[in-house]
Every structure is written in structure tokens, then in C-alpha cells.
Amino acid sequence: MPPKHAPLQPPEHRLLALGIEGSANKLGAGVMAHYPDEPPKVLSNVRHTYITPPGEGFLPRDTAQHHREWAIDVINKSLEEAGVTMQDLDCICYTKGPGMGAPLQTTALVARTLSLLYHKPLIPVNHCVGHIEMGRLITGASNPIVLYVSGGNTQVIAYSRQRYRIFGETLDIAVGNMLDRFARVIGLSNDPAPGYNIEQEAKRGKRLLPLPYATKGMDVSLSGILTNAEVYTQDKRFRPNPTEQELNDPTLDVITPQDLCFSLQETVYSMLVETTERAMAHVGSKEVLVVGGVGSNERLQQMMGRMAEERGGKVFATDERFCIDNGIMIAQAGMLAFRMGESAELPECTCTQRFRTDEVHVKWRR
Structure with a gap:
């Protein structure tokens, strides 16, 4: 049985998280803000989708190429819409898995690079848990x-x-x-x-x-x-x-x-x-x-x-803003983990195609 944790306390000041999602054909980046006396807010939610011709699916190699080509534009636009800079961020969150191998590798590489350049903590996030936490936040569903x-x-x-x-x-x-x-x-x-x-x-x-x-x-x-x-x-x-x-x-x-x-x-x-x-x-x-x-x-x-x-x-x-894969769901789940003191060293910031929902220790819920 996991150890008991104190309930998630409000932050002492505004916390900002950049979330990067790229587990399939959608590349998303978004900035989420957590405040001391207000509910969390979505500051930006930018997404670009790799679309293939009718009758064709999307291959991992081509999808990864799409993510490499659009990563800088999508992330810069998300920061611009949020009105923040990389220096303002408290952490960078990215999708660790599950998903397609090559797109996940591209997303992890981008996140690791930004972490090294701007000296920001990295938070690997389970894609499925990101969906759940974003859904709970937006709808207000309790349990x-x-x-x-x-x-x-x-x-x-x-x-x-x-x-x-x-x-x-x-x-x-x-x-x-x-x-x-x-x-x-x-x-x-x-x-x-x-x-x-x-x-x-x-x-x-x-x-x-x-x-x-x-x-x-x-x-x-x-x-x-x-x-x-x-x-x-x-x-x-x-x-x-x-x-x-x-x-x-x-x-x-x-x-x-x-x-x-x-x-x-x-x-x-x-x-x-x-x-x-x-x-x-x-x-x-x-x-x-x-x-x-x-x-x-x-x-x-x-x-x-x-x-x-x-x-x-x-x-x-x-x-569709929150149901379809997006960066803010990764930012929200990552920020919840970050507020519980979680972060990962660079060698631990890998990605995996198989990462089950029930593998995640949900510290922020009692």
C-alpha cells in the first residue's frame, strides 16, 4: 500500500508549467498556471496535427518528422499566447508514454534540450493520467x-x-x-x-x-x-x-x-x-x-x-480543445506531480511505448 501523503496545498506564489505532448499525430504545447488563491488556469493551448491523405494512416517515422519541423513554432506560439518566457517557467512537462515510439522520442528530446538550455526541472507524464487530470479540472468531477x-x-x-x-x-x-x-x-x-x-x-x-x-x-x-x-x-x-x-x-x-x-x-x-x-x-x-x-x-x-x-x-x-491530445493536459498532470516534490534527473527522462495508467503513483490524491 502506498504511503499516505498530505493533501495538495495551494502554492505560495504563481507556478507555471509548460506541457509538451507528441505521442501520436498531434503535437501540442500549452502553459498552465497554478495560483495561491485561485483555481488553475489554462494560459495557452496550441496544437498542430499531422494529416495524411484519405485512405492512409500516419507512420511513426513521418509523424516524428512532422513534430521535429513544428516543435519550435508550436512551443513559441504557446509561450507568446500565455504572455510568458522560458525563464518564467517553473518546470517543463512532457509525455513519457504510452504512444508511438518515434514521436515520443522526438518529444522527449525537445523537452530534455529545453531543460538543459534553461535549467528547468523535467517532469515525465503518463499520457493517460494527463487526460484524466485535465478532465477532472475542466469538468469539476470529484471522483x-x-x-x-x-x-x-x-x-x-x-x-x-x-x-x-x-x-x-x-x-x-x-x-x-x-x-x-x-x-x-x-x-x-x-x-x-x-x-x-x-x-x-x-x-x-x-x-x-x-x-x-x-x-x-x-x-x-x-x-x-x-x-x-x-x-x-x-x-x-x-x-x-x-x-x-x-x-x-x-x-x-x-x-x-x-x-x-x-x-x-x-x-x-x-x-x-x-x-x-x-x-x-x-x-x-x-x-x-x-x-x-x-x-x-x-x-x-x-x-x-x-x-x-x-x-x-x-x-x-x-x-475537442481538451479531449483531443494537447499540451496543457501534460502541463496539468506534471504540475500536480511537481507540487508534490517530484522531478526527474536527465538520465531518467526517457520515453516508452508501454506505460500503463495504473503504474503511476498518484501522490496528489488521498
Whole structure:
């Protein structure tokens, strides 16, 4: 059992943290301020996304190259918007993992270089914990069940004894990865994001097609759903761009990309709502916090809100500024650790593709 710590006390003066995030195709930098007598404030939140042509994913090597090209511009813009300089900062926080290897290495290298140049403490941050702490700050959720859904992660989480405990997770691919891959199959644009474009197409869907509903206790399996959705695109009834005549002909029984997007969302999000509700029942929680890039999906928020309302609870969610990967979530989680006296020596400031949420000792919570 972790040792007990005193509750997090207000700082004696304003503290500033620069957060740098680059675990996938989004490079973000932001400045977070902690005050003695006020809640923490977001001073800047700058992000640049590496976007590939429709039908293509982003490779680690190319993504890392994008981060190298944009790092100086993004960080300088975040400092300019915050109205601070590197000398004003109290610490520099960066994403240690999890994520894609080459982009993580680039982010860690930038953070280490800035630390050496300006003699600032370095705080390695778990990407998942960054999402959770940012969500808690923005929404005001006190002790919720967390549904963390992103391109590389799908987890149902609850806090206990200074750890974020994983109650359930994906057994194969993450929900964001699954959506991205399906968007490539039907040729949707990657701008601004494949999942967002699937959401817009799903609003025009008119029929719910059968797809595997694969919950395994508290866990979910998504690869089979993706495979079955891809099989529909090979069906003779599938029309990528149906005409009005085809849509109105009852003998054709046309399947559209919009129907597939609608069916995919309804099935997968129902699975996530079910496992989240089971976790709420287990711990007796009335709050749900949805974080991660997929968490900005309005349909997921709507379904989760209905479930929470039926249980006499409430769902907490944020918009794309805070759900999608960003630098301020790294700054917020890093500042919380920094205020508990944490920092890392340069040789310890590495990165790793595998860094589970429950490995982090959450000292700032009792």
C-alpha cells in the first residue's frame, strides 16, 4: 500500500508549467498556471496535427518528422499566447508514454534540450493520467468512473489508494484505432480527424446493420467488429455513392457508407456504455468522466448521459480543445506531480511505448 501523503496545498506564489505532448499525430504545447488563491488556469493551448491523405494512416517515422519541423513554432506560439518566457517557467512537462515510439522520442528530446538550455526541472507524464487530470479540472468531477477512449487506448478506470485502477479495457485494438482504420476502408478524409468524419456520416445513416456485440465481462473486443464492417463493403448491396433511384428502389436493399458508420457507432458505444455502467455499479459511483479523443463524440456523450441519468448520476465531458491530445493536459498532470516534490534527473527522462495508467503513483490524491 502506498504511503499516505498530505493533501495538495495551494502554492505560495504563481507556478507555471509548460506541457509538451507528441505521442501520436498531434503535437501540442500549452502553459498552465497554478495560483495561491485561485483555481488553475489554462494560459495557452496550441496544437498542430499531422494529416495524411484519405485512405492512409500516419507512420511513426513521418509523424516524428512532422513534430521535429513544428516543435519550435508550436512551443513559441504557446509561450507568446500565455504572455510568458522560458525563464518564467517553473518546470517543463512532457509525455513519457504510452504512444508511438518515434514521436515520443522526438518529444522527449525537445523537452530534455529545453531543460538543459534553461535549467528547468523535467517532469515525465503518463499520457493517460494527463487526460484524466485535465478532465477532472475542466469538468469539476470529484471522483468519477473514467471512460478513457482514444486512438491507442480504451479503458474503464476508477481511482483507489493513489492509483488509477483499470477495471476493463480493450482486448485487441483501441476504439480510436478501429474508427481510423474503418475510415480508411471507406475512403473518408483524415481532416480534421477520421473519427469526426465518421460521426458526421453516421448522422445520415438510416439502418442499423448487425455487427458483433463483443463484451467480455469488463473488457471489450473490437477487431471482429472492424472485420465485419469491412465485409459489408464487399457486399453486392453496398453502394459507395448511391443515387436517389438506387436508394428508393426496394428491390436493391442498398447499404450505404452512412449506414455502416451509424451501425458501427451504435454498436461500439453501446458496449462501452455497458462496461462503464458495470464499473459504476461495482464502486457505487454516480459520476462518469469521458476523456480521450473519441470522448469528444457527441453521440457517445449522449448515450453515456442517458445511462448516467437513469442511474441518478451525471456524465462529465469536454469538447475537442481538451479531449483531443494537447499540451496543457501534460502541463496539468506534471504540475500536480511537481507540487508534490517530484522531478526527474536527465538520465531518467526517457520515453516508452508501454506505460500503463495504473503504474503511476498518484501522490496528489488521498
